[in-house]
Amino acid sequence: MATDIVMPQMGESIVEGTITKWLKKPGDKIQRDEPLFEISTDKVDAEIPAPASGVLQEIKVTEGTTVQVNTVVGTISSDGEGAAVKTAPAAEKKAAPAPAAKAAAPAPVPPPAAPAAAKHEVEDHARSSPLVRKIAREHNVDLGQVKGSGLGGRITKEDILAFIEGQESSGAEAARVAASPATSQPGEGARPSIAPTAPRPPAPSIPGEVVPMTNMRRIIAQRMIESRRTSAHVHCMFEVDLTRIVNLRNKLKSGFEQRNGARLTFMPFFVRAAIIALQQFPIVNASMEGDSIHYHKHVNVGIAVALDWGLIVPVLKNADELNFLGLQRGITDLGERARGKKLKPEEVEGSTFTVTNPGQFGAVFGLPIINQPNSAIMGVGGITKMPLVVTDKDGADSIAIRSVVHLTLGYDHRLIDGAVADQFMALVKKTLEGWSEDVG
Amino acid sequence: MAQLTYLDAIRQGIWEEMERDASVFCIGEDIGIYGGAFKVTEGFIDRFGPERVIDTPIAESAIVGAAFGASLTGMRPIAEFQFMDFISCAMNQISNMVAKTHYLWGAPAPLVLRGPSGGGVHGGPFHSQNPEMWFVHNPGLKVVCPATAYDAKGLIKASIRDNNPIVFFEHKFLYRRIKEDIPADDYVVPIGKARVAREGRDITVITYAAMVHTAMEAAETLAKEGIELEIVDLRTLAPLDGEAIVRSVRKTNKVIVLHEDTKTGGIAGEIAAIINEEAFEDLDGPVVRITALDTPVPFSPPQEERFLPHVRDLIEKARWLKAY
Numbered sequence: 001m002a003t004d005i006v007m008p009q010m011g012e013s014i015v016e017g018t019i020t021k022w023l024k025k026p027g028d029k030i031q032r033d034e035p036l037f038e039i040s041t042d043k044v045d046a047e048i049p050a051p052a053s054g055v056l057q058e059i060k061v062t063e064g065t066t067v068q069v070n071t072v073v074g075t076i077s078s079d080g081e082g083a084a085v086k087t088a089p090a091a092e093k094k095a096a097p098a099p100a101a102k103a104a105a106p107a108p109v110p111p112p113a114a115p116a117a118a119k120h121e122v123e124d125h126a127r128s129s130p131l132v133r134k135i136a137r138e139h140n141v142d143l144g145q146v147k148g149s150g151l152g153g154r155i156t157k158e159d160i161l162a163f164i165e166g167q168e169s170s171g172a173e174a175a176r177v178a179a180s181p182a183t184s185q186p187g188e189g190a191r192p193s194i195a196p197t198a199p200r201p202p203a204p205s206i207p208g209e210v211v212p213m214t215n216m217r218r219i220i221a222q223r224m225i226e227s228r229r230t231s232a233h234v235h236c237m238f239e240v241d242l243t244r245i246v247n248l249r250n251k252l253k254s255g256f257e258q259r260n261g262a263r264l265t266f267m268p269f270f271v272r273a274a275i276i277a278l279q280q281f282p283i284v285n286a287s288m289e290g291d292s293i294h295y296h297k298h299v300n301v302g303i304a305v306a307l308d309w310g311l312i313v314p315v316l317k318n319a320d321e322l323n324f325l326g327l328q329r330g331i332t333d334l335g336e337r338a339r340g341k342k343l344k345p346e347e348v349e350g351s352t353f354t355v356t357n358p359g360q361f362g363a364v365f366g367l368p369i370i371n372q373p374n375s376a377i378m379g380v381g382g383i384t385k386m387p388l389v390v391t392d393k394d395g396a397d398s399i400a401i402r403s404v405v406h407l408t409l410g411y412d413h414r415l416i417d418g419a420v421a422d423q424f425m426a427l428v429k430k431t432l433e434g435w436s437e438d439v440g
Numbered sequence: 441m442a443q444l445t446y447l448d449a450i451r452q453g454i455w456e457e458m459e460r461d462a463s464v465f466c467i468g469e470d471i472g473i474y475g476g477a478f479k480v481t482e483g484f485i486d487r488f489g490p491e492r493v494i495d496t497p498i499a500e501s502a503i504v505g506a507a508f509g510a511s512l513t514g515m516r517p518i519a520e521f522q523f524m525d526f527i528s529c530a531m532n533q534i535s536n537m538v539a540k541t542h543y544l545w546g547a548p549a550p551l552v553l554r555g556p557s558g559g560g561v562h563g564g565p566f567h568s569q570n571p572e573m574w575f576v577h578n579p580g581l582k583v584v585c586p587a588t589a590y591d592a593k594g595l596i597k598a599s600i601r602d603n604n605p606i607v608f609f610e611h612k613f614l615y616r617r618i619k620e621d622i623p624a625d626d627y628v629v630p631i632g633k634a635r636v637a638r639e640g641r642d643i644t645v646i647t648y649a650a651m652v653h654t655a656m657e658a659a660e661t662l663a664k665e666g667i668e669l670e671i672v673d674l675r676t677l678a679p680l681d682g683e684a685i686v687r688s689v690r691k692t693n694k695v696i697v698l699h700e701d702t703k704t705g706g707i708a709g710e711i712a713a714i715i716n717e718e719a720f721e722d723l724d725g726p727v728v729r730i731t732a733l734d735t736p737v738p739f740s741p742p743q744e745e746r747f748l749p750h751v752r753d754l755i756e757k758a759r760w761l762k763a764y
Contacts, residue, residue, distance in 0.1 A: 129693075129723055129724045129725055130720050130721045130722070130723050130724075131693050131721060131722050131723055131724040132724060133721075134721040134722075150763060150764050151760075151763055151764050154764065156724060156764070157693055157724040
């Protein structure tokens with residue numbers, strides 16, 4: 001009996017995933033639930049466990065290949081059956097149809113990026129040499145268009161140099177034609193065919209290394225630009241006297257750790273203060289959906305976690321129902337699992353508000369970009385001691401050394417007016433400065 | 441300028457160094473009265489006397505041992521092997537003592553181990569080998585393989601003056617077959633530097649010793665077909681001139697490594713690896729090796745003919761690589 005290994009659906013909106021690494025080779029014995037391969041999707045990078053015990057019989061989809069969800073990527077045979085081990089049949093399996101795709105899938109599956117993929121395949125199949133491929137890269141030449149004169153149709157150095165020379169001279173010709181007076185009759189001197197294939201001029205060669213983006217980096221880049229384009233970003237910044245909380249934390253942290261087995265950090269204080277303010281100002285916890293505003297019932301807090309290889313925002317669901325200890329445990333757990341690539345796909349979606357912590361490396365404050373589809377994001381700056389004017393209960397002013405943090409709110413001005421944002425932040429400030437809640 | 445053979449050039453180089461430096465002396469089998477198996481040291485005993493031209497018993501290990509000891513005391517011995525094939529008798533001395541002295545004790549061992557190697561003379565398996573790689577694979581030694589009379593003189597002089605132990609391979613096929621004008625002045629050729637023996641744009645042929653001449657001959661024929669070989673004569677195998685190799689590869693983008701040594705473990709494999717590491721993206725075709733077969737050198741002339749690389753082999757491979 002062979003069990004099919006399929007590309008899992010990592011979240012409702014996900015249609016495809018890339019196999020980044022096989023952790024086993026054909027012929028390896030595997031236990032059910034043992035990590036089998038790693039994937040990268042638009043949402044999350046994850047280790048996928050084996051669906052059954054046995055021997056990895058066949059890898060059908062090689063590393064680096066993107067396939068639709070539910071595509072069979074390999075098979076596991078039950079013990080003793082794996083004698084005829086097959087290896088992957090190369091990357092032709094690219095974008096194989098998903099036979100068992102959910103019938104009820106609401107959106108039509110977008111076709112794979114056909115032109116780009118096809119072009120790459122042509123390039124891959126054009127017989128050439130490392131030198132020719134380097135020259136092609138440097139001059140942005142599609143090797144599929146170069147005719148090879150070498151053995152077996154191989155593209156030689158002479159072939160590609162001649163091709164580039166030809167392009168340059170016809171490019172010059174085209175430029176001359178374009179520059180000629182508009183009165184020239186069609187057919188007289190115009191040769192219109194070459195324009196679309198004219199290559200970009202080669203980039204000036206600045207020494208360095210060109211590395212393809214990781215999936216995660218590509219997604220971050222896309223999301224950041226999208227967010228900037230979507231929301232009318234405005235930021236406000238509040239200075240918060242954190243002395244009370246710093247003292248409280250210093251006093252309580254060892255006891256907290258002993259009682260609860262969890263480190264006491266500053267993050268839950270900020271998250272808790274934000275939740276109180278979000279409940280007071282529900283528009284800050286809302287999303288814009290077309291012409292409507294979706295006021296979310298619960299507060300799902302996205303927590304930005306910096307990784308060595310990028311950044312991810314796991315979500316603490318229903319954070320408004322958690323007490324302080326629950327917040328602390330949830331935040332710590334998500335951070336650890338984010339760094340260990342152990343997040344489940346549903347754990348990186350569904351946020352209603354996001355907290356990010358640019359201050360952890362010493363920034364005084366940051367101006368964060370909104371995590372769509374949220375309407376606001378709070379940035380926590382570094383906690384530093386600074387001289388502050390304090391007023392005692394008799395109204396007398398003095399200068400004192402206080403622990404201060406700068407909080408910024410990045411908000412979408414389409415939904416949130418400045419006054420609301422400021423009131424929201426004023427409440428956050430008040431909650432923090434007059435902290436009274438039991439931390440557990 | 442006088443026309444000198446490859447052998448005479450070496451002879452003159454040693455002679456000049458013995459005249460110049462009293463610490464230089466020769467030691468070997470029948471090098472004195474008899475003048476050496478190939479007459480490299482003919483007449484030396486009359487000029488320099490038996491104390492500086494020492495005949496030894498037939499014991500290569502003893503020759504190297506004595507030369508090594510003398511080198512530690514500040515002498516500059518030149519030990520001759522009648523055939524480099526027999527240097528294996530002294531392998532322990534060379535590998536464990538000579539090559540490692542400077543590393544272990546910081547003591548220079550300025551000795552030269554020289555003798556004839558190579559085939560094409562129907563010498564059979566004991567008198568035709570190219571054992572240079574045994575020494576290239578022994579860190580601590582320099583390995584020199586001149587291809588021309590000019591280089592042979594300049595390199596033997598540089599070897600005698602070098603403070604490192606040198607294994608100096610004289611190609612016996614070249615001894616009396618090649619001749620060239622040698623300047624009268626005192627010159628040396630630097631160890632570790634290759635030379636471009638012929639400029640060309642199409643294919644680089646990396647080679648050394650007698651095969652340089654094979655390559656030059658093939659280049660003449662190929663030039664008539666419009667294929668221009670660039671010939672890099674390594675001159676020294678250790679240290680290997682990687683820069684010169686890569687420079688030429690970057691120019692022609694196609695490479696043939698040609699040597700008379702057998703294929704497996706020959707320097708061609710090492711050169712291919714260097715090109716792979718340093719100039720992979722400059723390659724417009726696979727690195728081609730043309731070498732002797734992986735067998736002992738046959739005695740039978742037709743078999744030896746089959747065993748050794750020839751001009752025709754290079755021509756054939758060069759045409760193929762040009763078309764690749």
